[in-house]
Amino acid sequence: MYDKEFLMIPGPTPVPERVLLALAKHPIGHRSKEFSAILRRVEEGLKWVFQTKSDVHIYTSSGTGAMCSAIGNLVNQGDKVLCLIIGNFGKRWAKIAKMRGAEVIELEVPYGKAINPDDLKEILDKDVNKEIKIVTMTHNETSTGVTNPVKELAALIKNHGAISVVDGITSLGALECRMDEWGIDVLISGSQKGFMIPPGLAFLAANDRAFEVHKKCVYPDFYFNWTDYKKNLEKDTTPWTPAVNLIVALDSALEMMKEEGLDNIFARHKENAMLLRQGIKDMGLKLFVEDEKIASYAITAVLPPEGVSVPDIRKTLKEKYDITVANGQNDLKDKIFRMGTLGFVSRRDVLTALASLKETIDELKK
Amino acid sequence: MYDKEFLMIPGPTPVPERVLLALAKHPIGHRSKEFSAILRRVEEGLKWVFQTKSDVHIYTSSGTGAMCSAIGNLVNQGDKVLCLIIGNFGKRWAKIAKMRGAEVIELEVPYGKAINPDDLKEILDKDVNKEIKIVTMTHNETSTGVTNPVKELAALIKNHGAISVVDGITSLGALECRMDEWGIDVLISGSQKGFMIPPGLAFLAANDRAFEVHKKCVYPDFYFNWTDYKKNLEKDTTPWTPAVNLIVALDSALEMMKEEGLDNIFARHKENAMLLRQGIKDMGLKLFVEDEKIASYAITAVLPPEGVSVPDIRKTLKEKYDITVANGQNDLKDKIFRMGTLGFVSRRDVLTALASLKETIDELKK
Numbered sequence: 001m002y003d004k005e006f007l008m009i010p011g012p013t014p015v016p017e018r019v020l021l022a023l024a025k026h027p028i029g030h031r032s033k034e035f036s037a038i039l040r041r042v043e044e045g046l047k048w049v050f051q052t053k054s055d056v057h058i059y060t061s062s063g064t065g066a067m068c069s070a071i072g073n074l075v076n077q078g079d080k081v082l083c084l085i086i087g088n089f090g091k092r093w094a095k096i097a098k099m100r101g102a103e104v105i106e107l108e109v110p111y112g113k114a115i116n117p118d119d120l121k122e123i124l125d126k127d128v129n130k131e132i133k134i135v136t137m138t139h140n141e142t143s144t145g146v147t148n149p150v151k152e153l154a155a156l157i158k159n160h161g162a163i164s165v166v167d168g169i170t171s172l173g174a175l176e177c178r179m180d181e182w183g184i185d186v187l188i189s190g191s192q193k194g195f196m197i198p199p200g201l202a203f204l205a206a207n208d209r210a211f212e213v214h215k216k217c218v219y220p221d222f223y224f225n226w227t228d229y230k231k232n233l234e235k236d237t238t239p240w241t242p243a244v245n246l247i248v249a250l251d252s253a254l255e256m257m258k259e260e261g262l263d264n265i266f267a268r269h270k271e272n273a274m275l276l277r278q279g280i281k282d283m284g285l286k287l288f289v290e291d292e293k294i295a296s297y298a299i300t301a302v303l304p305p306e307g308v309s310v311p312d313i314r315k316t317l318k319e320k321y322d323i324t325v326a327n328g329q330n331d332l333k334d335k336i337f338r339m340g341t342l343g344f345v346s347r348r349d350v351l352t353a354l355a356s357l358k359e360t361i362d363e364l365k366k
Numbered sequence: 367m368y369d370k371e372f373l374m375i376p377g378p379t380p381v382p383e384r385v386l387l388a389l390a391k392h393p394i395g396h397r398s399k400e401f402s403a404i405l406r407r408v409e410e411g412l413k414w415v416f417q418t419k420s421d422v423h424i425y426t427s428s429g430t431g432a433m434c435s436a437i438g439n440l441v442n443q444g445d446k447v448l449c450l451i452i453g454n455f456g457k458r459w460a461k462i463a464k465m466r467g468a469e470v471i472e473l474e475v476p477y478g479k480a481i482n483p484d485d486l487k488e489i490l491d492k493d494v495n496k497e498i499k500i501v502t503m504t505h506n507e508t509s510t511g512v513t514n515p516v517k518e519l520a521a522l523i524k525n526h527g528a529i530s531v532v533d534g535i536t537s538l539g540a541l542e543c544r545m546d547e548w549g550i551d552v553l554i555s556g557s558q559k560g561f562m563i564p565p566g567l568a569f570l571a572a573n574d575r576a577f578e579v580h581k582k583c584v585y586p587d588f589y590f591n592w593t594d595y596k597k598n599l600e601k602d603t604t605p606w607t608p609a610v611n612l613i614v615a616l617d618s619a620l621e622m623m624k625e626e627g628l629d630n631i632f633a634r635h636k637e638n639a640m641l642l643r644q645g646i647k648d649m650g651l652k653l654f655v656e657d658e659k660i661a662s663y664a665i666t667a668v669l670p671p672e673g674v675s676v677p678d679i680r681k682t683l684k685e686k687y688d689i690t691v692a693n694g695q696n697d698l699k700d701k702i703f704r705m706g707t708l709g710f711v712s713r714r715d716v717l718t719a720l721a722s723l724k725e726t727i728d729e730l731k732k
Contacts, residue, residue, distance in 0.1 A: 005394060012393035012610055023611065024390035027378035027564045028371060029690050060428050060566055061589065062606035068589040077585075099588045192607065198393045200426050200566045200609030219443075222465045223427065223434040223589075240428040241558065243566030243609070244378055245389065324395050 004322040008353055010142040010170055010299050012192040012199050013343035015249075019197055022252035027244040035244065036236035038251050043233070045254030049172055049195075049262070050187055050205050052179035057229040059202045060243040063169040063190030065224065066202035067096055070165045070186050072221030073206075073214045074134055077101030082123065082135045082162070084115045084153065087143035088329045089167060093136035105132070111144045111332065112301075114294040117152040124160040133213070134163050140171035143329045145301040145338060146294050147175060151182045158183040163210050169193060172203075173257065174269045174298045174342050185210040191246065194265075194298070196253045196343045200246045266297075272341040272350045273297035279354035283361060288336045298342040301328070303335070308364045310334045313357075316364060321356035370688040374719055376508040376536055376665050378558040378565050379709035381615075385563055388618035393610040401610065402602035404617050409599070411620030415538055415561075415628070416553055416571050418545040423595040425568045426609045429535040429556030431590065432568035433462055436531045436552050438587030439572075439580045440500055443467030447500045448489065448528070450481045450519065453509035454695050455533060459502035471498070477510045477698065478667075480660040483518040490526040499579070500529050506537035509695045511667040511704060512660050513541060517548045524549040529576050535559060538569075539623065540635045540664045540708050551576040557612060560631075560664070562619045562709045566612045632663075638707040638716045639663040645720035649727060654702045664708040667694070669701070674730045676700045679723075682730060687722035 007014055015023075028035050039058075046056035059065050075081060075097060083094040085108040097104050107123060109115060115137065124132065135157045139150050150166055157164040165186040171177050172187075173194025179187045186206045192199035206214065206226060214226050228239040257265060277287060277295065280302055288301035304310050310327055314337060317323045328336040341350060373380055381389075394401050405424075412422035425431050441447060441463060449460040451474040463470050473489060475481060481503065490498065501523045506513050516532055523530040531552040537543050538553075539560025545553045550573075557567035572580065572592060580592050594605040623631060643653060643661065646668055654667035670676050676693055680703060683689045694702040707716060 003392070005392070007393070007395060009395050011607060012395065015393060020390045020392070024386045026369070026371070026386070027373070027381060027558070029373060029375050029378065030565070031692075032690065060426065060431070062426050062608070064606040065426070065589045068587075071588075096588045099585060099591075101585050190607075192393070192610075198609065198611040199396070199607045200612060219465060219467050221434075222437075222462045223431045225465075240430040241377060241556075241565045242428070243564065243612070244558075245564040246566060246609070324398065326397075 001322055006323050006349070008339045009324055009326040010193070010338060010340045010342060011190065013196065013340060014345065015198055016196055016253070016256060016344050018256065019249045019253045023198065023245050023249040025245065025248060030241050030244050031237065038248060040236050042247055042251050042254060045258065046203055049257065050179050051177065051181065052187070052205050054179070054205045054207045055230060055233050056203050056205045057226070057233070058238065058242060058247065059204065059224060060200065060240070061202045062199060063188065063202050064092065066188035066190065066204045067092060067167060069204050069221060069224030070188060071096045071100050072224060073217055073226045074163060074210065075100050075102050076216070076218050078103060079133050080105065080131045082107065082132045084120065084135065084137040084148070085109070086114055086138060086146055086148060087111050087141035089141055089143060090138045093165070093167070097136070112146065112289055114146050114148050115153060117149060117156060120153055120156050124156060127160070130161055132160070132162050134165055136165045138167045139177060140175060140296050140298050142170045142299050143332065145289050145296040145299040147171070147296045150177065150184065154182045154184045163213055170298050170342060173265065176266050179205060191250065194343050195250065196256070197246060197249045200243050201250065269297040269341060272345055272347060273300060275347065275350050276300050276339060276341055276354065283358050285361070299338055299340050301336045301338045304337065305361060305365065308361060310337050312364050313337055313360055316360045317356060321360065323353055323356055367688055372689050372715070374705045375690055375692040376559070376704060376706045376708060377556065379562065379706060380711065381564055382562060382619070382622060382710050384622065385615045385619045389564065389611050389615040391611065391614055396607055396610050397603065404614060406602050408613055408617050408620060411624070412569055415623065416545050417543065417547065418553070418571050420545070420571045420573045421596060421599050422569050422571045423592070423599070424604065424608060424613065425570065425590060426566065426606070427568045428565060429554065429568050430458065432554035432556065432570045433458060433533060435570050435587060435590030436554060437462045437466050438590060439583055439592045440529060440576065441466050441468045442582070442584050444469060445499050446471065446497045447502065448473065448498045450486065450501065450503040450514070451475070452480055452504065452512055452514060453477050453507035455508055456504045459533070463502070478512060478655055480512050480514050481519060483515060483522060486519055486522050490522060493526070496527055498526070498528050500531055502531045504533045505543060506541060506662050506664050508536045508665055509698065511655050511662040511665040513537070513662045516543065516550065520548045520550045529579055536664050536708060539631065542632050545571060557616065560709050561616060562622070563612060563615045566609050567616060635663040635707060638711055638713060639666060641713065641716050642666050642705060642707055642720065649724050651727070665704055665706050667702045667704045670703065671727060671731065674727060676703050678730050679703055679726055682726045683722060687726065689719060689722055
């Protein structure tokens with residue numbers, strides 16, 4: 001049905017009506033006192049979600065822009081960067097670092113698994129001359145539905161003296177992630193996920209340790225420049241014209257998040273994901289990630305039943321039930337489909353999705 | 367009055383209701399057929415405004431992002447870049463190129479003037495070994511209200527064999543700019559200006575000559591990567607999650623632009639600016655750019671009358687008349703104020719602004 005689509009992809013995610021109406025307001029001047037007041041409030045809200053005292057930079061970009069910001073403000077040509085890879089998005093860090101001229105070391109595990117902290121420790125222990133400067137990782141790997149043990153990994157990296165760079169694009173505002181307490185040095189996220197607003201903004205927080213490394217960056221990125229952002233943030237503004245309407249929408253979304261409370265948000269994501277996983281198992285389908293300890297509460301990847309194809313499942317769900325789910329990516333294309341329970345998703349939505357998926361499978365099996 | 371603000375700054379500019387309502391629609395999946403169809407239509411619309419057969423890349427960024435894209439996809443460390451500077455935004459090209467490691471030559475004229483093609487010719491003629499690889503310029507310099515003779519400048523650059531890179535952020539969709547016919551190699555623009563949508567998107571078109579230079583770029587920008595954008599555009603998609611809602615809004619704005627027609631749009635901007643200039647002169651104020659041949663039809667910079675300060679004019683216009691005009695930038699701060707007639711601005715708006723400005727000045731002179 002026209003205009004009836006329900007998104008269960010890992011982003012964009014559904015946007016609340018209150019936020020859509022805020023988005024549709026006439027833009028105001030980005031150098032006005034009124035906008036600075038909004039920016040200040042949004043900044044405080046982001047720090048609350050990031051669980052950090054560091055500034056959170058707001059970029060007009062997709063999440064990949066914030067990834068480029070991290071690499072482009074830290075890495076010089078020839079620097080050694082260790083990339084922990086459990087899926088496509090972990091691999092993206094390696095691609096960005098290589099295009100920046102870094103020497104990249106990859107620790108890659110079979111997709112569907114998480115990084116074992118012991119494997120990271122082994123690599124870091126061997127690096128006796130402390131040549132590894134940066135270690136990148138994905139908190140919640142959207143391509144597989146696996147959550148990395150960031151707390152343990154970040155502690156090992158801190159102990160070694162390297163800078164930890166964490167992609168929290170699909171975890172912030174959905175899964176517990178304590179930047180300061182866990183000792184994460186650089187944490188990034190994006191708008192169209194747990195933050196419940198449309199795509200177009202990305203966020204990055206860097207602590208003092210990371211800023212020390214940034215100062216030695218010879219040709220830092222201009223558009224995403226940390227020094228410029230920091231300087232402007234002190235005056236409640238941004239170096240370049242920001243996406244004013246999206247920031248006004250974010251102000252509204254953060255208000256909703258505060259009303260619900262972070263712990264309640266995390267609990268809702270967990271409950272919804274567990275309900276989805278149980279329902280999927282109950283209808284005889286297999287989960288791509290069976291290990292409950294690493295299974296994501298934001299994205300669930302499902303294997304199609306014998307004799308039924310992923311494209312047919314997606315097509316039927318979309319055309320008959322107006323529900324959009326994601327295909328697998330690259331090697332996992334047509335082997336899994338992925339359902340998001342990320343952001344503005346209620347228990348009712350999960351039940352609706354399960355009922356629709358059951359009818360879809362039954363019909364396709366005929 | 368609350369929610370009554372009228373923007374006469376050089377961006378964000380007023381957004382039509384039809385576009386705001388399009389912006390507020392629920393986001394759809396960016397990898398869907400429906401979104402690809404919108405992207406294809408928007409792409410055709412942008413080519414029409416750019417007056418080019420080349421692809422137009424759509425970035426989720428401010429206009430400065432598109433500037434970084436141009437430099438970051440063309441320039442290697444040590445490359446010679448000539449920057450033609452008639453104001454702040456011309457200077458920004460030089461800053462970006464320097465931060466990229468380029469050897470920058472600056473041709474800077476007093477602010478309020480345009481580049482004289484003879485001065486450019488002299489520099490290019492002296493460059494007998496063709497070491498100058500890139501020449502940057504601003505079409506419409508927002509900080510001063512001056513329009514450069516891009517047609518003449520681009521022709522000289524083409525003749526020399528360098529690549530011309532033109533900032534059309536506040537000119538596209540407002541002033542005549544024929545990319546292909548004038549031989550511009552790289553042309554960029556932004557969303558919150560002549561395109562009548564809120565900030566958050568930037569556009570870049572590069573012709574085949576520019577792409578040949580791009581191929582020799584050793585460490586091209588990752589986020590704004592031309593090769594990736596080109597490859598994805600062939601499949602009616604983007605490499606990273608785009609700002610879906612802003613693109614849907616742009617689709618609606620381009621529809622309005624087609625209804626009006628490019629020539630009518632240019633004529634409206636010219637008429638509105640001429641009406642504004644005449645009205646300002648009639649009330650005894652001085653224009654910062656008196657030469658009609660280089661005065662911008664998008665932005666008009668005005669000198670305050672003796673004994674009246676720019677901050678007081680801006681404050682009164684805002685608080686009593688709900689009209690926001692811009693201050694001067696850097697050295698011109700508090701020396702001029704700038705009024706935009708850019709984008710969704712009608713003759714009625716100009717008359718309103720003139721009447722309000724007249725009352726403001728009369729009151730402040732008392």
